[in-house]
């Protein structure tokens with residue numbers, strides 16, 4: 223579904239990302255982990271054509287992402303609050319995104335009903351603008367907006383950050399369902415090794431812009447990742 227080919231990114235001559243090749247098949251749940259500054263958001267931003275790579279190309283369902291906008295019709299994403307239109311209420315925002323994706327207000331309302339528990343009474347019907355919601359509730363709105371319109375690909379940057387433990391657990395179930403039951407290709411970056419190993423069947427570790435591990439998730443993966451990141455602070 224997604225092919226990353228010789229992607230690199232330099233800022234003022236300094237390389238922050240260098241990924242020779244990653245193929246992400248349709249329906250894979252793909253986790254990206256790495257310490258601060260490893261290049262996770264940069265890679266997702268290039269994938270969403272929010273920044274241009276210095277070299278290489280990414281295709282999403284055979285569409286070169288910086289050559290055509292067609293991939294936007296089947297790709298949902300939430301990177302950060304800049305994706306929100308903060309002077310709208312959540313309902314207005316969801317309707318706006320639904321409209322972009324060919325859904326009327328009734329379709330959107332019925333779609334949102336499945337997230338009642340996830341929103342926990344804090345997002346819908348509060349008569350608040352998105353800018354006045356808490357960070358966590360803004361994030362919930364952004365994540366759900368990314369799912370509107372049955373996208374085939376969903377890209378979420380650090381979706382667990384800022385969420386309370388109950389919501390993190392609910393989000394894990396939502397992400398698992400997307401990949402396992404609906405065959406959606408899901409890309410998630412996270413600092414939470416336990417969550418990412420719970421929901422992703424494949425995990426790529428980035429370090430200073432380079433892929434240093436590409437693992438099919440197994441029962442041993444969490445320990446392997448903990449040992450890897452722990453070794454960085456406690457070298458033997």
Ligand SMILES: Nc1ncnc2c1ncn2[C@@H]1O[C@H](COP(=O)(O)OP(=O)(O)OP(=O)(O)O)[C@@H](O)[C@H]1O
Pocket residue numbers: 233238256257258259260261262263264265
């Ligand atoms: N506009 C920019 N100008 C210069 N350097 C940048 C710019 N944007 C990102 N970088 C650098 O690129 C590197 C990768 O950043 P990126 O945000 O992709 O990392 P990350 O893995 O998402 O980190 P975090 O876990 O902290 O969110 C960092 O060193 C960052 O300072």
